[in-house]
Amino acid sequence: MNQLPDDHFRYIYSSSLHEQVQIKVGTLEGKKRQPDFEKLLEDPILRFSGLYSEECPAFQIRLQVFNKNRPYCLPVTTSYKAFTKRWSWNEWVTLPLQFSDLPRTAMLVLTILDCAGAGKTTVIGGTAISLFGKNGLFRQGMFDLRVWLGVDGDGSYPTKTPGKGKESSKSQMQRLGKLAKKHRNGQMHKVDWLDRLTFREIEVINEREKRMSDYMYLMIEFPTAVFQEYYNYSIVYFEPEGDKSHKILTKPKLVTVPDSDILQVCCIFLLI
Known part of the structure; x- marks a missing residue:
């Protein structure tokens, strides 16, 4: 079944959406950091940690929203899960x-x-991504974020641990991700059988690039606003009463305020 590109832009203001933000944590792929045996000598208890004792340790992901390098909410973590x-x-x-x-x-x-x-x-690595894009739209879909090993995620703006950097934007994986975003937004012709083959090939290319890279990649997914189970809506940042107009006088009028003390002095001089 073929679907023509959708030229309509459907959106909802962020100030009108009183729902809690949800982020889906997907997979972590790549080569993990090699154990530091000097730290193991300093703290022998580390030999029982997952990084030193297991091939696939039970990592946890801590998520927190920052605004201008300050925590904006309390952190939350993923549930415990044993990996094989x-x-x-x-x-x-x-x-x-x-x-x-x-x-x-x-x-x-x-x-x-x-x-x-x-x-x-102990910190394995960190990454960060802005919740709103450069045009003020809340991000949608899946993202493969580059993980900076050995450091916490940085919440400053711009961040020091970007999941999407200038170097990563040149990769085939990021280029295909932008095309998939256009397909999701209805800016491309949709052919069911061809789309299935294409997205499967994109997954193969992404897996190959991740294996060849020296970095780790954390895949997350942003939610999508759906109306009537068909139309996808973009979430646009908007401040309440942000478009309210205020009148400002460029040439204010002078107001004279009478001083009773000066008037009394003038009356005394006149009487004399």
């Missing part, structure tokens, strides 16, 4: 924020954590 061959959560994480609460410069910061003993965690 690959890291795959496939979990929708609910953030303690509503869409109407999000500022324009909100950053989603993700940090990969590993257990390092009783009540302790």
Whole structure:
């Protein structure tokens, strides 16, 4: 079944959407950081941590929204899950924020954590991505974010741990991701049988690039606003009463205020 491109732009204001923000944490792929044996000598308890004892440790993902390098909400983490061959959560994480609460410069910061003993965690890596794009649209669909190993995710704007950097934008994986975004937004002809083959080939190309890369990639998915189970709506950042007009006088009128003390002095001089 062929579908023509959809020229309609359907949107909803973020200030009108009083639903909690959800982010889906998908998979983590790539080569993990090699164990630091100097740290193991300093703290022997680390030999029981996942990074030093398991091939596929039970990592956790911590998610938190930042605004201008300051935490904007409390952090939340993924549920505990034991892995065998690959890291795959496939979990929708609910953030303690509503869409109407999000500022324009909100950053989603993700940090990969590993257990390092009783009540302790160690940082595997971090990444960050802005919740709104350059045109003020809330991001939609899946993203493969580059993980910066050994550091926490940075919440400043611009971030120091970008999941989408200038170098990654030149890769085949990012180029195909932009084309998939156009297809999702209805800007391309949709052919069911051809789309299935194409997206399968895109998955193969992405897997190959991830294996060849020296970085780790965390796949996340942003929610999509759907109306009547068919129409997809974009979420546009908007401030309440942001378009309200205010009158400003460029040439203010002078107002004379009488001073009773001066008038009394003048009357005394006149009487004399």
